[in-house]
Amino acid sequence: MRRTITAMVRTPLGATALALLALVLLTAAFAPLLWGDQADATDTGDLLAGPSAEHLVGTDNLGRDLLLRTLVATRLSIVLALCATAVAVGAGLLLGVAPLLLGRVLGRAVTWFTGIAVAFPGLLLALFFAAIFGSTATAAVFALGLAGAPSFARLCQNLIAGIEARDFVSAARVGGIGRFRVLFRHVLPNIGEPLIVNATVGAGGALLAFAGLSFLGLGVQPPEYDWGRLMMDGLRGIYANPLAALAPGIAVVVAGLAFNLTGESAARSLGLSDDAILTAIPRRRRVRPAHVAPLSxxxxxxxxxxxxxxxxxxxxxxxxxxxxxxxxxxxxxxxxxxxxxxxxxxxxxxxxxxxxxxxxxxxxxxxxxxxxxxxxxxxxxxxxxxxxxxxxxxxxxxxxxxxxxxxxxxxxxxxxxxxxxxxxxxxxxxxxxxxxxxxxxxxxxxxxxxxxxxxxxxxxxxxxxxxxxxxxxxxxxxxxxxxxxxxxxxxxxxxxxxxxxxxxxxxxxxxxxxxxxxxxxxxxxxxxxxxxxxxxxxxxxxxxxxxxxATHPYTRALLAAVPHMGTDLDRPLATLATLEAEEERSQGEVGASAPDLGRDLDQSEVSSR
Structure with a gap:
């Protein structure tokens, strides 16, 4: 991972993405500590005020500074989006590894279920789960996580299928290593980096989706607030103060770009599109010696x-x-x-x-x-x-x-x-x-x-x-x-x-x-x-x-198909099909005599090859 970050810093896209992501994360970490009390301070004498030198974005219906509330809302927005991404990756990983652990019949059923789930739009699934779980932030986290799980499951299944075809996995199975050990020792370390990259991109999408749920009233509820909730509150006075809704919207876009650009830059650094993704360095476990008795x-x-x-x-x-x-x-x-x-x-x-x-x-x-x-x-x-x-x-x-x-x-x-x-x-x-x-x-x-x-x-x-x-x-x-x-x-x-x-x-x-x-x-x-x-x-x-x-025509055809220093450059190279056809014609004309298939083969020629 250190090499990946180093490679990202050396490119303009990667350096910009990392700087933007660092800015978002630092804001999420320190904004509530620096401005949390000021963001909650009410001023009844300055309600629904427009932008001014004192309040750059204006105030809400309780006179609270909207810019400070937007900055403070960064932490909750980022935390909820990351939690939803973690649920999606966790559920998707369980569905993704199920075909490897459950065997052919049950594994194929899980694969079919995943394919059906992927066919449904994610937003509809999120709204469906949100209606089931209720209108709370925790319910929205699980709704978005379960809605995003099918896409991660399909990704895991595709990656695992590629790793399963590798010779070292087949050798491990034949060597008596169980499915769980194959999974944790050979498969998961090889799909770790592409999963992290896709999870980073998915976090940006989860951030946008969560803001949408909060905007619809299905996410964060008062007195808590995130960017989606601030956008919903600012929409009521958008004609009087457009910045009240635009400021949290801009924050959502900036944070979403930070996660997406970071994921894209990491993917380019790892060369995922060229299948050069298998350079993760896993944490190794100590292998217990197998005390094998000698043969009798x-x-x-x-x-x-x-x-x-x-x-x-x-x-x-x-x-x-x-x-x-x-x-x-x-x-x-x-x-x-x-x-x-x-x-x-x-x-x-x-x-x-x-x-x-x-x-x-x-x-x-x-x-x-x-x-x-x-x-x-x-x-x-x-x-x-x-x-x-x-x-x-x-x-x-x-x-x-x-x-x-x-x-x-x-x-x-x-x-x-x-x-x-x-x-x-x-x-x-x-x-x-x-x-x-x-x-x-x-x-x-x-x-x-x-x-x-x-x-x-x-x-x-x-x-x-x-x-x-x-x-x-x-x-x-x-x-x-x-x-x-x-x-x-x-x-x-x-x-x-x-x-x-x-x-x-x-x-x-x-x-x-x-x-x-x-x-x-x-x-x-x-x-x-x-x-x-x-x-x-x-x-x-x-x-x-x-x-x-050699007496068999096929053997002689294999020998004659190998080019050598004396091969006629003006004639097409011999192929097995043409040589065997020539062999059959020659046998029909000469009987049991062996044709030379275009040239004589002596022992010195074979040895020189």
Whole structure:
């Protein structure tokens, strides 16, 4: 928040808004103390007087100075508007988080109710609630608060929906963290700043609305007075003394502008329109170490005697909206040996990532995962209880996601996020975990690891975030790393560094790696074996040294679609569709002979990629 205020002060709009808001708040704080008694002093000899040197705005029907009463009314007007805003934010937040806490069915009902409530004009809702609660200031506060709650609820629901889609929230759920802890630890800190900004803007609207209710006689009642009440009293003599009604009206406009401009300026400083709103610094709670018992002797023996990962007939299905079933993965078989790097390659939508998520037990409803065999370190995680499954996958399997920015919680420092893995899964104390986090960052070639631990994810470059993601996976010395397109969107230099890092981890730690990519040239450079995937199925499995002699047309099309130094610049780049069509024509003409798909592929060419 300090950075936000600093950024606001550096702009003319922000500096003006903050100065105006400070003036309003100072008036609200000190005007009743300085002029409260004078504002209530009556002068029967000077009733309903016009503007003069003694009374700049005039007097009311009891001879009280209207300018002083306008200044003194600032406190009550601001307090009531802020209370109404607090009620709106509180009620809206409860409705906004309800879908996250109540589940799909009840949560959808709350969402529908919110949508219906948002469709009604806020002023009509306020008048409706005011008629129910009565004509008092307290009733008006609740009326305006409940009338404004639906808009805040819709805002919260939209923000929470965006945070729920982040990988770090999904990982927290799969890791056994309950809904309330996910809400308070991962969701609310990420929506705090946009809520504050919108609440600031909403306070300006509440100020105007409350003045309107008081003007109609549904808000503050005598002998108390706010700006709306002063406007109503001044309206009676508006032709004789227009300033009696204009002065509190001007005060309402100035205060409303102060709140609205401050909110708008804060929004610009945070870049809310560009979805760069996730830089709040929450108050951290101490995480209690999870004292996890080691695996039993039987588990250890079975893990050493079996391959790291065995999968047979893996299927992932999703129920469509029209009742049909979508088969995302269909009958996949794969095995990963100790210290082996196995690549899964295919075009986008072929089922690569879904296969990895199914292996890591990260597929959630409405998806269903079935497999004839699914063993990790000799154990079927589906047959374990929640605690043992979490211990097995949390300590022996690591997942490196494609987008590390969505995998890291943007409101937590990097050191806290890395240390949490060791605290939760290895039972280390906080300082021990931070020491290990620094060591892991150094192992993935991030300089000044101690300083980096105090930084936030947005302060890391793309390549550094990817390496830090790998370092997080190494916090508990995993036996298998699932790398889901870790080099996507990285430049070739950083991509090469990430590949070298993964290869070094395999050589130094003996860690097995399941590497997923759509770039067959990257797979050819890193992996020992390659599984070619298309439409949810493995169409070909071969040693990386045999890529040049691939027999399946789809594999050869993937190879031929990669441009190289000898590519003819006068011809359009090859695509899978055109290459497969050419393959089919060639098979029809030549029979079983394999066409060159536009060029010959030899082993040296594959290796150079």
């Amino acid at each position: 002797a039987d588990d250890t023996a079975s893990a050493e005697s079996a391959p790291v990962l065995e999968v047979e007939d893996l299927r992932v299905d999703f129920l469509g909206t029209n009742g049909t079933t979508v088969h995302a993965v269909r009958g996949v078989d794969l095995t990963v040996g100790t210290g082996e790097i196995v690549g899964i390659v295919g075009e986008s939508g072929s089922g690569k990532s879904m296969t990895a998520l199914a292996v890591a037990q990260l597929v959630t409803s409405p998806g269903t995962v079935t497999a004839r065999t699914l063993r990790f370190l000799g154990t079927d995680p589906r047959a374990l209880g929640a605690t043992r499954r979490r211990r097995l996958l949390g300590t022996s399997m690591a997942v490196v996601f494609q987008d590390p920015m969505s995998s890291f919680n943007p409101t937590m420092r990097m050191g806290d996020q890395l240390a949490e893995v060791a605290v939760e899964h290895a039972g280390l104390r906080r300082q021990e975990a931070r020491d290990r986090a620094a060591d892991r960052l150094a192992s993935v070639r991030i300089t000044s690891p101690r300083r980096r631990l105090r930084q936030y994810p947005y302060e890391f470059s793309g390549g550094m975030r990817q390496r830090a993601m790998i370092g997080m996976g190494l916090m508990v010395s995993p036996r298998l790393i699932i790398a889901d397109e870790p080099t996507t969107a990285l430049d070739v230099t950083v991509q090469s560094q990430v590949l070298d890092l993964l290869r070094a981890i395999r050589d130094e730690e003996g860690t097995s790696i399941l590497f997923i990519s759509h770039d067959i040239s990257v797979v050819a450079e890193l992996c020992d074996r390659v599984l070619v995937m298309r439409a949810g199925e493995i169409v070909e499995e071969l040693d990386v040294r045999d890529l040049s002699s």
